[in-house]
């Protein structure tokens with residue numbers, strides 16, 4: 001149980017001793033710190049049960065609080081609001097418990113298994129800002145879920161199956177018609193064929209093919225045909241597709257790794273298609289498929305729908321399967337191979353209709369039981385200064401690599417450490433740029449849109465990743481310089497700032513619980529800033545290394561260590577790496 005929950009429990013016990021047992025107490029941090037650090041509003045509510053006046057109830061509770069030396073400055077305000085503060089000894093004890101183990105103030109949840117789908121990068125296409133948000137929010141949610149005791153499993157769920165692949169293969173066929181892949185009479189081995197294509201080529205080939213398909217009906221039909229050939233494992237086409245997936249996947253892995261994003265599973269949509277025959281059988285046997293203009297669909301609309309939910313396209317009239325169906329097959333695959341309690345999809349909020357259709361169709365066929373929670377964890381868009389989704393100059397989707405470059409340009413200006421070589425500076429700047437981008441992305445509530453502003457994101461002052469990194473590195477450097485000094489335990493607190501730091505640390509479990517409840521990292525991002533700013537205030541107020549009062553000095557060092565450890569733990573939870581120096 002967290003230190004904060006323990007505090008609540010103690011107070012509940014005292015209220016009970018005062019003669020007013022109740023289920024839930026209402027303890028809050030006070031926004032009138034002059035009256036007390038905490039406020040207890042229970043007397044007002046207990047009136048309804050015990051029918052005496054609130055002041056009397058408050059008086060009896062206060063008498064109990066006064067007997068306990070962990071509480072000080074106890075007073076009653078207004079008709080019966082109780083204010084109180086925590087004693088210095090109690091605060092010292094809290095710090096020492098956190099020094100022992102930060103998990104002392106994190107509530108552990110009952111075990112459950114969650115698959116988190118937060119990749120979605122598409123093979124043969126450059127990653128874009130939407131993929132950044134999925135990866136960033138998803139990775140942090142996964143780490144947060146693990147932190148509170150769940151077992152979270154990340155799946156990259158690469159888009160390796162749809163029409164884009166058909167388009168790419170067609171364009172390659174136009175460029176290199178003599179490749180053995182396209183020769184029906186070829187009987188040799190496909191694995192050793194020299195394919196003159198790099199990932200950079202692929203990223204150019206797809207836009208070109210997609211442009212052609214929009215203006216040329218025949219081209220589009222040919223691409224459809226090839227998609228079908230790939231999906232039905234036609235020799236040659238299937239084999240070149242596999243090669244393309246390999247090339248692209250290697251690059252995608254590098255991009256994710258630069259972002260500090262790691263998946264436990266590197267499945268693609270195509271891996272789920274092994275389950276397609278079984279899936280089709282389930283829908284057939286349950287009579288859930290309806291023919292519609294040559295296609296097979298699943299009706300998912302309900303009478304109670306306020307907006308119309310169109311049927312889910314199960315198989316297209318030309319026999320290929322849709323994005324919806326690959327998601328259904330994936331649900332079946334996950335149930336069979338992992339059997340999780342929950343599946344979370346961290347995907348752009350604009351795909352909400354897609355997930356509504358998929359989840360309804362899945363429940364209709366009992367692909368998962370009623371207890372299994374399927375949840376779309378949507379997020380807003382990253383916008384340009386004009387307030388519209390951030391685009392390239394010519395209106396295209398902004399590639400993730402360009403975004404990172406733009407931030408990197410700004411962070412490089414901030415790395416001025418004289419002791420670093422140019423090479424080191426560049427390496428550090430890349431880490432700082434990723435931190436800047438990731439922190440800015442996690443700071444707003446996930447469904448809120450925000451504006452891409454590389455200058456602001458890279459600022460060393462203010463609510464930014466670089467500010468947090470810089471401050472955290474400074475804490476570490478202080479601890480290093482003091483490594484020969486005693487750093488065992490906190491003995492006393494010497495200022496209001498230190499007391500505020502402790503109150504914030506006590507607030508940790510509440511922040512983490514809120515984050516996991518809302519499945520958004522904004523509370524944690526905010527908390528890191530508050531804690532770090534308070535610590536920096538403390539740092540400016542005191543000269544730790546030259547302090548002559550040894551008890552004071554030791555206490556300060558341990559306080560520094562706790563804040564440093566907490567910063568590292570939470571930055572790590574956000575998926576943000578801290579460089580050695582900066």
Ligand code: ARG
Pocket residue numbers: 117119120121122157158159327345347
């Ligand atoms: N590949 C998709 C896209 O780029 C995202 C996939 C999201 N995950 C899912 N299970 N549908 O839009």
